[in-house]
Amino acid sequence: MPETNLQDQPNIYDLVVVGASFAGLIAARTAAHRGLKVAVIDAKTEPGARVRTTGILVKEAIDECDIPSSLTRKIPGVRLYAPNKKHVDLFAPGYYFLATDTPAIMRWLAREASRAGADLFFGTRFEDATLTDDLVHLHGMDIAARYILGADGAKSRVAKVFGLGRNTEFLIGLETEYEETPTVDPDFLHCFIDSALAPGYLGWVVPGVSMTQAGVAVSNSMLGAPRKPDLSTFLKRTDPHFALWNCEPLRKRSGPIPCGGLVSPLSTHRVLLTGDAAGLVSPLTGGGIRLAFQYGRKAGAAIANYLQDGGADPGAVMAREYPSFGMKTWMRRLWSAAPPNAVLNATLFTPPMLALAKWIYFQKRGVKTGPRKNRQPKLNHSLV
Numbered sequence: 001m002p003e004t005n006l007q008d009q010p011n012i013y014d015l016v017v018v019g020a021s022f023a024g025l026i027a028a029r030t031a032a033h034r035g036l037k038v039a040v041i042d043a044k045t046e047p048g049a050r051v052r053t054t055g056i057l058v059k060e061a062i063d064e065c066d067i068p069s070s071l072t073r074k075i076p077g078v079r080l081y082a083p084n085k086k087h088v089d090l091f092a093p094g095y096y097f098l099a100t101d102t103p104a105i106m107r108w109l110a111r112e113a114s115r116a117g118a119d120l121f122f123g124t125r126f127e128d129a130t131l132t133d134d135l136v137h138l139h140g141m142d143i144a145a146r147y148i149l150g151a152d153g154a155k156s157r158v159a160k161v162f163g164l165g166r167n168t169e170f171l172i173g174l175e176t177e178y179e180e181t182p183t184v185d186p187d188f189l190h191c192f193i194d195s196a197l198a199p200g201y202l203g204w205v206v207p208g209v210s211m212t213q214a215g216v217a218v219s220n221s222m223l224g225a226p227r228k229p230d231l232s233t234f235l236k237r238t239d240p241h242f243a244l245w246n247c248e249p250l251r252k253r254s255g256p257i258p259c260g261g262l263v264s265p266l267s268t269h270r271v272l273l274t275g276d277a278a279g280l281v282s283p284l285t286g287g288g289i290r291l292a293f294q295y296g297r298k299a300g301a302a303i304a305n306y307l308q309d310g311g312a313d314p315g316a317v318m319a320r321e322y323p324s325f326g327m328k329t330w331m332r333r334l335w336s337a338a339p340p341n342a343v344l345n346a347t348l349f350t351p352p353m354l355a356l357a358k359w360i361y362f363q364k365r366g367v368k369t370g371p372r373k374n375r376q377p378k379l380n381h382s383l384v
């Protein structure tokens, strides 16, 4: 049976989404378009504040959400560097990545959710809540909800309050933004594999939207001292090529990236997690934005089906929908062991390792190696 429509009671929402970022805003837009009375709350002061992510979109992300092209920059290839600075260029026909003006995309997503009818509350932190009679009462604010969607990131407070699964394995990323510089070839994401500089992940230099981004992420160490991203050493080592070491940073971005796969449990009565809060991040690449778009939207739809039409429990629906990341989680653990640089130098550009790199970056899209304008089926190893 459909439940009573509560739209006449101003402080009772059908759905409260905690977290106004990629996952939460897409979910809110979908649920509001489907007729739910939706609120989104976020601790940040405005939608574009406190950006933590590099914001690179894989091409599939814009199949999930049509982002205005004026807020992005196409990057057709990946230049992959070994520790000894030899590199290889990877492209796939018709494929590209998108650098983004991430704060502007957040503001655009917020406008989209608002235009669909959602109420957005910034500067509003979710601290605690109680479930009574199928209504979740949010403490410290005059809001109750028939359903809560926790889209509040890697260290989800919603997960903690409702006793849901929490992320335990992380990459730690640190990035700085600089003015746009001609030293960075705009055709490439520049990715540096180096177990001394970036154990368990990589360093990157990105030709961003009207700026340059440079960053490093490291994985949790399974043994020994905790690892920290050393951006300063990365910038010094890559300075002969990009000359960023002496540049004035404009802004910093940093944060934990879940890399241990889905959390469990994902839901309880009237509460579901999505996005980073659910562990929806590729354990290998650390990419979570496409998954936030894809499954945030589906979570919003599942909640609407449940509340409006007596559809199946959204927690059960999304547990079937969310990816399990099985093999990628194990590959992540291997990569976190950070093989010595000598091993990386000897093996990175061998056919099996290149096949793996192509699979990670481009899946199965007929990847080419070599100069883009004159693609050759041979590697283009050259010194930086």
Ligand SMILES: Cc1cc2nc3c(=O)[nH]c(=O)nc-3n(C[C@H](O)[C@H](O)[C@H](O)COP(=O)(O)OP(=O)(O)OC[C@H]3O[C@@H](n4cnc5c(N)ncnc54)[C@H](O)[C@@H]3O)c2cc1C
Residues within 6 Å of the ligand: 018, 019, 020, 021, 022, 023, 024, 041, 042, 043, 044, 050, 052, 053, 054, 055, 056, 057, 058, 124, 125, 126, 127, 151, 152, 153, 154, 156, 157, 158, 172, 173, 174, 175, 253, 254, 255, 256, 257, 274, 275, 276, 277, 280, 281, 286, 287, 288, 289, 290, 292
């Ligand atoms: C340094 C770094 C670089 C990254 N680079 C990329 C990349 O290039 N490409 C990619 O695909 N992925 C990248 N990721 C991962 C990607 O950013 C995340 O997967 C993505 O942001 C997840 O979106 P989300 O909506 O689930 O959560 P988030 O973007 O983490 O947003 C969570 C929101 O919840 C709010 N919030 C948190 N707690 C509360 C609370 N108690 N009350 C109210 N609001 C709260 C926060 O303010 C925030 O707005 C990167 C991550 C980091 C840290």
